[in-house]
Amino acid sequence: MSMGMPEEAYGSIREEFIVTPISGKAFPVRKGEVYRIVQTEGGQCVDVNAWALADRREFMDTSIMRRQGIHTPKNGFLVSNSPYNRLLMKIIEMAPNNKADVLMHRCSRALLEAVWEVPTHSNCQDMLAESIREYRLSPDHVHAVLCPWTPTRVDEDGFVRGIGYESRFDTIGDVTDILALEDMLVATCICGIADYSNLGNFYPRAIQLQIFEASEATRQMVAETAMTYPPLKSQLSRDDFAFSGPTADYAIDPTPDPSYEPNYPYWPQKEVEIECELSPAQYAAVRTLVESHRRDDDEDAVRRAVMEWYLMNRTNPHPLMGSVHGPFNGAGARR
Amino acid sequence: MAVTNDGRFRVKVRFTEQQVILLDKLLDEGQFGDTHAEVVVRVFDEYLRSRATKRGQE
Numbered sequence: 490m491s492m493g494m495p496e497e498a499y500g501s502i503r504e505e506f507i508v509t510p511i512s513g514k515a516f517p518v519r520k521g522e523v524y525r526i527v528q529t530e531g532g533q534c535v536d537v538n539a540w541a542l543a544d545r546r547e548f549m550d551t552s553i554m555r556r557q558g559i560h561t562p563k564n565g566f567l568v569s570n571s572p573y574n575r576l577l578m579k580i581i582e583m584a585p586n587n588k589a590d591v592l593m594h595r596c597s598r599a600l601l602e603a604v605w606e607v608p609t610h611s612n613c614q615d616m617l618a619e620s621i622r623e624y625r626l627s628p629d630h631v632h633a634v635l636c637p638w639t640p641t642r643v644d645e646d647g648f649v650r651g652i653g654y655e656s657r658f659d660t661i662g663d664v665t666d667i668l669a670l671e672d673m674l675v676a677t678c679i680c681g682i683a684d685y686s687n688l689g690n691f692y693p694r695a696i697q698l699q700i701f702e703a704s705e706a707t708r709q710m711v712a713e714t715a716m717t718y719p720p721l722k723s724q725l726s727r728d729d730f731a732f733s734g735p736t737a738d739y740a741i742d743p744t745p746d747p748s749y750e751p752n753y754p755y756w757p758q759k760e761v762e763i764e765c766e767l768s769p770a771q772y773a774a775v776r777t778l779v780e781s782h783r784r785d786d787d788e789d790a791v792r793r794a795v796m797e798w799y800l801m802n803r804t805n806p807h808p809l810m811g812s813v814h815g816p817f818n819g820a821g822a823r824r
Numbered sequence: 825m826a827v828t829n830d831g832r833f834r835v836k837v838r839f840t841e842q843q844v845i846l847l848d849k850l851l852d853e854g855q856f857g858d859t860h861a862e863v864v865v866r867v868f869d870e871y872l873r874s875r876a877t878k879r880g881q882e
Binding site for chain 2: 605606607610611684685691692693755758759760761762763764765766767768769771772774775787788791792794795796797798799801802803
């Protein structure tokens with residue numbers, strides 16, 4: 490499984506958690522610990538946020554991370570916002586087909602309302618906000634996301650396209666391992682529009698989070714990173730920001746709020762089973778989708794067809810979505 | 825999947841409750857039938873037609 494540091498070199502697992510659809514979870518992750526996201530069922534788009542525990546004003550910033558590529562690669566870094574610009578975490582394990590997008594920002598209520606005309610739908614902004622509420626952070630602390638397992642591309646005209654995976658079995662069992670180079674708060678959610686988008690195979694599924702304690706090997710890797718990329722003289726320290734208040738006011742308390750009860754809309758996920766009657770020709774088409782286009786099964790083939798058709802024929806072009814799911818020609822393109 | 829007496833195929837398809845919101849919108853349009861099952865089957869047909877059209881254009 491591991492192509493870099495073998496898992497045996499990690500410390501013991503100190504935290505394991507199943508994130509069920511559609512929700513999220515935040516955890517403190519200490520320097521030298523490894524944070525793992527597991528694609529237990531495959532094909533699930535995942536959104537990640539990360540803050541420095543010492544100062545919530547310092548957080549992972551995808552706009553600077555894009556300098557490493559539109560997909561943060563294995564051995565790539567989660568880099569903090571200017572003017573901090575520190576290396577906060579390092580991706581130490583991911584499969585070659587795991588594309589960790591840093592273009593997509595995150596979905597929101599406004600996006601769902603504008604494009605699908607569903608103002609109450611689950612979305613990453615709200616889920617990440619709910620997950621960090623356990624650590625007394627507020628919705629305005631959510632920032633642009635790192636999205637493992639989110640293949641995207643920029644076409645020849647410069648437009649962003651969401652690609653997705655042909656089959657969720659392409660990623661089932663995969664992991665993304667991220668080494669903490671600083672003491673962090675990390676929040677991960679199942680993508681809020683996984684059921685409306687090919688980026689989640691139109692069906693939200695659970696993922697697993699694990700945190701491995703620091704080990705001699707992981708501490709050594711943190712030290713080697715600091716030697717390769719030592720702190721820069723020009724980096725401002727937190728004391729330089731005293732004008733906005735004492736630094737201590739901005740520290741994140743790593744103990745979870747004991748009164749916190751998670752409150753996600755449409756969680757746990759409920760389903761409605763619809764029995765459809767298909768003609769022989771229609772069923773033959775279902776089987777073709779399963780066999781030639783790698784749909785999971787008959788149900789997945791039909792559901793995905795319906796949701797894809799809706800996406801292409803009933804959603805509104807809008808700047809909040811842009812070109813991700815189809816051509817966008819600006820404000821004049823409203824359906 | 826089950827086969828009916830008249831040779832049709834019954835497929836059970838789970839939708840999330842949030843996906844059903846979209847099926848309800850299509851129901852309200854009135855052109856896809858009177859039940860969720862009818863909507864699903866007719867939209868599936870539309871999907872197949874759009875794929876065939878796209879292949880014809882390639």
